[in-house]
Amino acid sequence: MDHRNPDTWTPEFAREIERVREYVATLHAELPRWGLVVWTAGNVSQRVRGEAQDGSQDLLVIKPSGVSYDDLSPEAMVVCDLDGNLVLGEGAPSSDTAAHAYVYRHMSEVGGVVHTHSTYATAWAARGEEIPCVLTMMGDEFGGLVPVGPFALIGDDSIGRGIVDTLRESRSPAVLMRNHGPFTIGRDARAAVKAAVMVEEVAKTVHVARAGGPLVPIEQHHIDSLYDRYQNVYGQH
Numbered sequence: 598m599d600h601r602n603p604d605t606w607t608p609e610f611a612r613e614i615e616r617v618r619e620y621v622a623t624l625h626a627e628l629p630r631w632g633l634v635v636w637t638a639g640n641v642s643q644r645v646r647g648e649a650q651d652g653s654q655d656l657l658v659i660k661p662s663g664v665s666y667d668d669l670s671p672e673a674m675v676v677c678d679l680d681g682n683l684v685l686g687e688g689a690p691s692s693d694t695a696a697h698a699y700v701y702r703h704m705s706e707v708g709g710v711v712h713t714h715s716t717y718a719t720a721w722a723a724r725g726e727e728i729p730c731v732l733t734m735m736g737d738e739f740g741g742l743v744p745v746g747p748f749a750l751i752g753d754d755s756i757g758r759g760i761v762d763t764l765r766e767s768r769s770p771a772v773l774m775r776n777h778g779p780f781t782i783g784r785d786a787r788a789a790v791k792a793a794v795m796v797e798e799v800a801k802t803v804h805v806a807r808a809g810g811p812l813v814p815i816e817q818h819h820i821d822s823l824y825d826r827y828q829n830v831y832g833q834h
């Protein structure tokens with residue numbers, strides 16, 4: 598089976614692709630629902646693991662470029678290889694596909710990626726300012742501050758490289774790409790969507806907090822125990 602050629606797929610793999618197209622279409626509806634996107638901006642992708650251990654046969658499912666959120670059926674979702682080439686589906690993949698693919702190529706544990714221009718998170722990105730860890734929910738979800746990634750233009754690997762280089766140095770599943778907006782990762786697309794919702798929420802709350810007076814930092818050892826408890830105990834039962 599050559600994963601880049603749908604004609605060679607086994608029925609099981611074809612069904613798995615259909616399942617992920619449905620899942621990714623459903624998750625796209627979460628972005629307008631949580632107020633994270635306007636017009637056609639924003640995208641969710643999920644990795645489909647192939648047989649090769651090195652991930653070279655993996656694929657990703659993402660939304661096509663410039664399609665309205667009202668028209669995001671499972672059949673509209675496109676399938677690409679991890680070089681961003683279209684494997685299955687109609688229409689051009691999202692213009693952010695190269696960045697998603699770069700993350701999957703370089704972070705094997707990542708199964709989902711989300712990108713939005715949500716207002717408050719993007720406002721911090723516009724200032725090139727990391728969001729300091731001043732809320733227990735930030736310790737839980739992000740394990741510390743939300744970092745800022747470099748300025749990068751679309752068209753080559755520089756956005757993907759900026760995301761990966763920044764997130765590798767951090768426990769945060771969210772990075773604010775400077776002058777651009779948030780990218781989030783997760784073990785699957787749902788976890789990455791959750792991180793996109795949470796980064797907007799904390800960006801808004803910390804913004805409002807700072808308008809009222811100085812922020813109070815949380816001591817590092819408290820952040821560590823919050824993160825440890827939330828990631829290892831909470832929600833597992």
Ligand SMILES: [Zn+2]
Nearest residue numbers: 712713777778
């Ligand atoms: Zn963007």
